[in-house]
Amino acid sequence: MKNVLFINKVLPQYRVDFFQQLKSELLKHDVELHLIYGKANKTDALKKDEVDIKWAHCIPNRRLKLGKSEILWQPYIKYLNDKDLILVQTENKLFLNYYLILARHFAKYKLGFWGPAKNMREDNDTWPNRFRFLFLKKCDWWFGYTTGVKKFLIERNFPEERITVVQNAIDTHKLRKDYSGIPEMEIAELKSQLGINGNNTALFCGSMYKGKSLDFILEACHKIKKDIPDFHMIFVGSGIEAVKAFEASKTFSWIHYVGTRFGRERVMFFKISAIQLMPRLVGLAILDSFAMETPIITTSNPFHGAEIDYLENGINGIMTEDDIDDYSNVVIQLLKTEKYRDLLPGCKTSAEKYTTEAMVENFKNGILSALNI
Numbered sequence: 001m002k003n004v005l006f007i008n009k010v011l012p013q014y015r016v017d018f019f020q021q022l023k024s025e026l027l028k029h030d031v032e033l034h035l036i037y038g039k040a041n042k043t044d045a046l047k048k049d050e051v052d053i054k055w056a057h058c059i060p061n062r063r064l065k066l067g068k069s070e071i072l073w074q075p076y077i078k079y080l081n082d083k084d085l086i087l088v089q090t091e092n093k094l095f096l097n098y099y100l101i102l103a104r105h106f107a108k109y110k111l112g113f114w115g116p117a118k119n120m121r122e123d124n125d126t127w128p129n130r131f132r133f134l135f136l137k138k139c140d141w142w143f144g145y146t147t148g149v150k151k152f153l154i155e156r157n158f159p160e161e162r163i164t165v166v167q168n169a170i171d172t173h174k175l176r177k178d179y180s181g182i183p184e185m186e187i188a189e190l191k192s193q194l195g196i197n198g199n200n201t202a203l204f205c206g207s208m209y210k211g212k213s214l215d216f217i218l219e220a221c222h223k224i225k226k227d228i229p230d231f232h233m234i235f236v237g238s239g240i241e242a243v244k245a246f247e248a249s250k251t252f253s254w255i256h257y258v259g260t261r262f263g264r265e266r267v268m269f270f271k272i273s274a275i276q277l278m279p280r281l282v283g284l285a286i287l288d289s290f291a292m293e294t295p296i297i298t299t300s301n302p303f304h305g306a307e308i309d310y311l312e313n314g315i316n317g318i319m320t321e322d323d324i325d326d327y328s329n330v331v332i333q334l335l336k337t338e339k340y341r342d343l344l345p346g347c348k349t350s351a352e353k354y355t356t357e358a359m360v361e362n363f364k365n366g367i368l369s370a371l372n373i
Helices: 013-027 096-103 127-133 147-155 172-180 184-194 214-227 242-251 263-271 285-291 306-310 324-337 339-353 356-371
Strands: 002-008 031-037 062-066 069-073 085-089 110-115 141-144 163-165 201-205 232-236 255-259 275-277 296-299 317-320
Touching: 002 013, 002 356, 013 031, 013 356, 031 356, 085 096, 085 356, 110 356, 141 147, 141 356, 147 163, 147 306, 163 356, 172 263, 172 285, 172 339, 172 356, 184 263, 201 214, 201 263, 214 232, 214 242, 214 275, 214 324, 232 242, 232 263, 242 255, 275 285, 275 324, 285 296, 285 306, 285 339, 296 324, 317 324, 317 339, 324 339
Parallel strands: 002 031, 002 085, 085 110, 110 141, 141 163, 201 232, 201 275, 232 255, 275 296, 296 317
Antiparallel strands: 062 069
């Protein structure tokens, strides 16, 4: 039996189904999946989205602050014995990655990198990304989030035949099932609780930190409200910037901050919303919009996550100029004319394409290929 080890910084709730399914699928091919993960720092813990898996190993993350930077030490070396393939995320702060890169020349294991290949929140020319790029080819196999990541790696001269596009995803199947199963009575009850009378409701659902531009969203909402009197805005999630949404909700009755929600409870807020507002740093949240038929409205800035590749402008979502007036005006027109409904077929099609099942299949095939090189 072959042994594959995944090493993650943390284990967010949305990854559980992926790891459970991947473990089952690999067993069919006589491959055992092992998982090691740590816990988030105090700031990231505010997202309140961490969970545990019984068969995995949770280890203490040890952090060393160096100015504004951080080094993360995960004491996992004792778990490396007998592993045939080790998969790690690629971030400069993951100190033991450099050990794995060196040790792979003297050990039996293959080394796989997975993720977006760069910090999507920074320009390629920043020193953190330039340093990161020095190590892009220091592995045996790449598991890239999207086709855009694959293209980037090929441009950096990584062998195309050793790249797997995993099509990064969440469990859209369950989301779609929950979304379609909510009765009208519950929808009416929730809208009544929030004082919502019409259909002109938008939401933001995700982690709330500086890069998500909550100030931009709130300013846009005020512009939209002036043109659409029955407009309401719902904020779902938590994080260091959540206080901005919370304070706005205390001042304006049409702004609602509901904190972190999971499962069917979270789906309810999508059910009463027409669109999702996320002007910056779109990542896996785009799959929420697809699965729950709440088209995402974003802007054309260079700092989105790799999953922005899934957006087909005018088909399954909208990308405006990176300008608050243009953004607000587009949202106003979408709601007034109900043109957002034209995006729903595209959302449904995309929800069927970008699934955990597809990601597991892609990852499984990539792992089997990597083990055989």
